Amino acid sequence: MARARVSIEELLLRHRAIDEEQLQNARQRQEKTGGDLGRVLVELGYVTEELLLRAQANQLGIPFVNLQKEPPPRELAAALTAAVCGRFGVIPVSGNLENKLLRVATSEPTNLERIAMVAQASGFRIESAAATAASIEKAIKQVFAQPAPPSRPAHPAPPAHPAPPAEPGEPGEPPPPPLPEIHPQPDDLGDRVARLENLFDGAQFAALLARIERLEQVGERDRRMLNVLGAVLLELGFISREELLKRLGRD
Numbered sequence: 122m123a124r125a126r127v128s129i130e131e132l133l134l135r136h137r138a139i140d141e142e143q144l145q146n147a148r149q150r151q152e153k154t155g156g157d158l159g160r161v162l163v164e165l166g167y168v169t170e171e172l173l174l175r176a177q178a179n180q181l182g183i184p185f186v187n188l189q190k191e192p193p194p195r196e197l198a199a200a201l202t203a204a205v206c207g208r209f210g211v212i213p214v215s216g217n218l219e220n221k222l223l224r225v226a227t228s229e230p231t232n233l234e235r236i237a238m239v240a241q242a243s244g245f246r247i248e249s250a251a252a253t254a255a256s257i258e259k260a261i262k263q264v265f266a267q268p269a270p271p272s273r274p275a276h277p278a279p280p281a282h283p284a285p286p287a288e289p290g291e292p293g294e295p296p297p298p299p300l301p302e303i304h305p306q307p308d309d310l311g312d313r314v315a316r317l318e319n320l321f322d323g324a325q326f327a328a329l330l331a332r333i334e335r336l337e338q339v340g341e342r343d344r345r346m347l348n349v350l351g352a353v354l355l356e357l358g359f360i361s362r363e364e365l366l367k368r369l370g371r372d
Contacts, residue, residue, distance in 0.1 A: 129159045132176050133168060143167045157231070170228070170253050177230050178251040186214050186226045188256040195264055197223060201243050203265040209239050212260045214250050221245050226252035226260075 178185040197213035216223035230251045240247040
């Protein structure tokens with residue numbers, strides 16, 4: 122004849138985890154609120170969840186698992202899937218995938234209906250182990266956490282080239298655009314005028330003339346550039362000497 126299974130409250134009393142008064146208080150609370158007596162003892166603070174689960178594991182003849190010391194195998198968890206683990210609050214701790222057998226840790230080892238639902242949802246034969254709810258939740262997050270993408274080394278921006286020192290000129294005035302290079306050729310004046318017209322449109326030419334007027338007011342270096350530019354324009358026939366002297370205020 123099979124021996125009757127010892128109840129959780131009797132087991133806790135034997136190990137002096139609770140006393141008679143605490144047990145009576147828990148039973149009175151259970152009559153009012155319902156629920157599992159062991160969980161009522163936890164809610165009242167008489168025992169910890171781990172102590173209760175260890176007692177239930179002893180009662181059922183199943184292992185109690187410390188998931189921090191024994192992390193669940195990733196391949197087994199992946200076979201059960203994150204959806205099933207999260208829905209039922211379980212995590213595989215051992216098993217054989219070829220034989221479709223998994224042992225899962227649960228914080229409700231006495232809830233046989235839940236274990237049957239895990240088996241139905243997963244297609245595996247399921248055996249139970251006990252573990253705290255917090256440790257199962259943490260294990261699920263760790264096992265199914267997405268690996269962080271590899272960090273890409275930041276490409277440093279190319280070093281900025283230092284701006285050339287400002288030339289003497291009017292305060293706050295931007296430097297003039299660089300002049301196109303003109304290489305005199307031994308040909309007639311008409312060809313050179315045609316090439317210069319290709320380099321400058323009307324607006325650019327007018328801007329050059331305005332720049333000549335401003336250059337007269339700046340330093341010696343710009344004066345030398347003014348003389349060179351004026352000589353080029355005179356030689357190519359873009360302006361007469363009288364007009365140039367008038368623009369420069371040298372009447």
